[in-house]
Amino acid sequence: MLATNLSQARVYNPHEVLGFVTTDEGTLKLRAWVPNATRVEVLELQSGKYIQDLALVDEQGLFESAIKGRKKKFDYKFRITNEDHTYEIIDPYQFVEAAFHAVHFVDHAPENVYKQLGAQLVTVNSEDGAIVSGVRFAVYAPSASAVSLIGDMNHWDGRFHPMQKTNCGHWVLFVPGLTEGCKYKFELKDPMGNRLPHKSDPVGFHHEQYPSHTSIVFDQTTYQWNDAKWLEEQAKVDRYKTPMSVYELHLASWRKVSEEEGLRSLTYQEFIEQLIPYVKDMGYTHIEVLPVSEHPYDGSWGYQPVGLFAPTSRFGNPNEFKAFVDAAHQAGIGVIIDWVPAHFPEDSHGLARFDGTHLYEYEDPRRGWHPDWNSCIYDFGRGHVRQFLVASALVWLEHFHVDALRVDAVASMLYWDYSRKDGEWVPNVDGGNENYEAISLLRWFNEEVYKNYPHAFTIAEESTAFPKVSKPTFEGGLGFGFKWNMGWMHDSLHYISKDPAYRKFHHNEITFSLVYAYNENFVLPISHDEVVHGKGSMLRKMPGDEWQAASNLRCYAAFMYSHPGKKLNFMGNDFGQSQEWNYNNSLDWHLTQYDKHKGIQSLYRDLNHLYREYPALYELDHDHRGFEWLDHQDGENSILAFVRKAETTNDKVYSVTNFTPVPREGYRLGVKDAGKYRIVLNSDDEKYWGSGYQVVVEFEAEAQPWQGQEYSVVINLPPLATLLFENV
Incomplete structure (x- = not known):
């Protein structure tokens, strides 16, 4: 029966039935599960001395024998022979404590999610004092009936490495000998024993692109940072009284280069060489990148992430992303990333129905399904989801040194009835539409960021009149540092798009923002959302002939830079991009050779430098x-x-x-x-x-x-x- 369960990858307790086991008679046996093997020899771990063969007790691949002359456990490895070759492995199932250590402290602090779970490169002390290096795997799947590690180490065969279930719902296994670069996934069976699609590691630090979406073991400790001075200085900055002019960009479409097979996006290294000098020359204080968290679909622009702990591998590996952030800091430029805790896609390798149940998402579709984006909504009331999300924010600050997190779609988190009709949502316990669970999560997230990372700050994309979004939690606020001023954006763009002959009838639209300008700590955003989906580029929004359109854009830009609030402009705005943004295409950089676009670019450059030069334009932005x-x-x-x-x-x-x-x-x-x-x-x-x-x-x-x-x-x-x- 045991061999059959192992063969069908249905074992939940391999540490109890493999490795050293004690029989009812008190005899110490060694048991190995090695499908396709014809011989299994036991060797001493350190000396390599042959001890004995294990007997084949089941043709499916189960070997076991009492160890002659041995009364207590010892360190060992196997020499395995099959039809093709002979090789040696250190048996994972002798390292019980090393595996279980993965979940000892997970629930103590959110950062322990990425310090304990996922694939951690560790060294452990064996029974006899040997130091053994390998990878400790741990994944949370409490309702799964079985979980196996699959990957390069076992030819993606779920029979070879069953994982051990712990009392708290994690599945663990330490595999000796594995190193950075090893590719892996998890094979799970739902509560009824049905095999689920192979899952990428929810806490993985590195993932491959389509079609595999494979997770890759990555060592976070190898990169040598050179930005200590920057972080120290930023921890002392009063962000409300210093200039902030943000250059928002989508990495894949900022600039493309031609190759034989067509156009390709730049790499992280090429962004260091091309993007950072451009941002420096233009006078921006910060770069904000649309989500870099790993995501399967290019067309989501990163807003449908599945790898919240990993920078996308589209442009390089995690160390190369770190080098990009490091280079920005050394150039005096902060790095902001978009973070998406509101929802996630249904892709089979991701979080949706992860263990056969709604582990990460609300089960009721009136709460757990987002009609606007056809995606799942996190269950913000479950402890493991809350810890997972806060950890995914903190990892970017600790391991990747980013300066700020701009939180996407906050309004959709705050309200149960966001983008829903009557009957399509479930009220809270008081009969209202506020999601108390999400509100609590956002407050906790902000408290953790500001408590642990003094160099960092947070920004909310929030489009409603929800009170005190950018006020401290101890004042009853959500705790964000800043909030996008969507009202100013909407009103001012509506005004500037009018024919000047009719603007006098809309004068209140351009002045109304000062009625509420100091209710929050505002950022004035002209973001990617304003130049896509048929809205046209900023230049094409402007009325009039060619000269008037360009003049309107320049006039509006200078008005924006003198208006209270920090500044944000999407790429292409600053040289008068003509075409609406398309994530598949590069910006039209060739336009900058023409006087009109060169002039627009010169204005934005001068505005940025002027803005930084005059304290009157930024010191009392929020006063x-x-x-x-x-x-x-x-x-x-x-x-x-x-x-x-x-x-x-x-x-x-x-x-x-x-x-x-x-x-x-x-x-x-x-x-x-x-x-x-x-x-x-x-x-x-x-x-x-x-x-x-x-x-x-x-x-x-x-x-x-x-x-x-x-x-x-x-x-x-x-x-x-x-x-x-x-x-x-």
């Missing part, structure tokens, strides 16, 4: 003291004017925008101080492919009160332009 309207009521002329103030200096930056193609000569603006003023940026400048409309660069304030200020200046406003000026 109402840093902003004052000069004129928000001139809807008839579609003109806005305001002043930004610093905390550490008395310097101010004035911003005035003419959202029409009509120049405004002799336009009077209130200013706070007497003396001279100087224009520091004009989005209509000829060097930006502007009209070059005549504007006096330096001018004197007059002692004429205006717009509630003691002084005023008179300037000419170019068409479709934003001017930034300072007192000198």
Whole structure:
């Protein structure tokens, strides 16, 4: 019966029935399960001395014998002969404690998930004191009736390496001799004994691409970091009072290179050589990459991940991703990654019905199925899921040194009725629509990040009016550091896409954001979501002829950089990408040879550097003291004017925008101080492919009160332009 169960990979307790076993009579036997073997010899582990053969007791491959002259356990290995060859292995089933150690501390802290589970390269001390190296495997599958390790070590045959089930639902096995690079998966049987599709390691650090989706043993300790100074400095930074201009990009489509078989994406090493210098030159403070967690489908852009502990192998191995982050830090650039804890795809090698049950997802489809993305929703109320998700966030901070996690689709986590009609969702215990379990998880996640990684911060993509998203948990908030300002994005894009002749009827859309600008710690996002799915590129959103469209874009960009809030722009925005973003194609870099696009790019470059130079543009981004309207009521002329103030200096930056193609000569603006003023940026400048409309660069304030200020200046406003000026 034992041999049959082993042959059918239905054994849940191999450590009890293989290796050294004691019979009812008290005799010590050694038992080996080696399908296809014709002979099994027992050798001393360290000396290699032959001890005896094991007898074949079942033709399916079960060998056992009492060990002559031995009354206690000892270290051993097998010399195995089959029809093809003879080889030696160290029997995994003599290392009971080494295997069980994998789950001793898993539930103590979330980071133990990736420190104990998955495939860990370890060395163990044997019974006789020998030091044995290998890989300790552990996977959580409490409802599985059997689990086997499959991979390079056993020709992907589930019969050879049955795993041991523990009392807490983990399956464990230490396999001596395995090293980094070994490929593996898990073969599970559901509670009824039916074999499930082969599963990748949920806590794997490295995975192959389609079609195998194989997990690969990886050593996290070998990379030598060179960013200690960066991490130390970042831990002291007050992020709310420092500049943050984020360059968001999709790695696969940022730039492609031609090869004989067609276009390919860059590698992590090529991103070091090409992307980082570009970001540095353009003046951005941070790179934000769309999800790099391993994902099976290119068309998901990474937002359907299955490997939450592994950077995608599309562009290289995990150490090469670390080198990319390291190089960014040495160039003075932070790295933000998108993290997706809201949902996961149904791919058979992933988490869906992992052990034959809804182990990771809500069982009720009214809670566990996402209608927008056709994906599974994590069960945020289960302890092992919560620990798994928080661990998946922390691994990016510990092992990969990323600076921030931008959390995707937070709104879909917060509300049971998100994107659902009546009858398609189940209320909470109080009859409401808030998901208390997800709210609790997000708070815990943020607390763990800020407690353990002082260099790091978090950002929420949250599109509702849920209160205190970016306030500390001790104040009743969700604990995020920042929140994307989706209201500003929606209103301002709706406004700027209007023909200038009609903007006066929508003036409130461009001013309304200041009503709530200080409710949260906002980032102003012009993200990938705004240039895809038929929305057109930023340039194509702009009305008018070719010149007016480019002018509108430049005018809007300068307005954005002077508006309170940190900044985020998707790749291609900064040189006027013409075509809508397509994840299969490279950005149209050839456009930058033309004056129009070269001018747009120059403006974004200057805006980034100007933004970092003037504390008034960032120090009080989240404090109402840093902003004052000069004129928000001139809807008839579609003109806005305001002043930004610093905390550490008395310097101010004035911003005035003419959202029409009509120049405004002799336009009077209130200013706070007497003396001279100087224009520091004009989005209509000829060097930006502007009209070059005549504007006096330096001018004197007059002692004429205006717009509630003691002084005023008179300037000419170019068409479709934003001017930034300072007192000198």
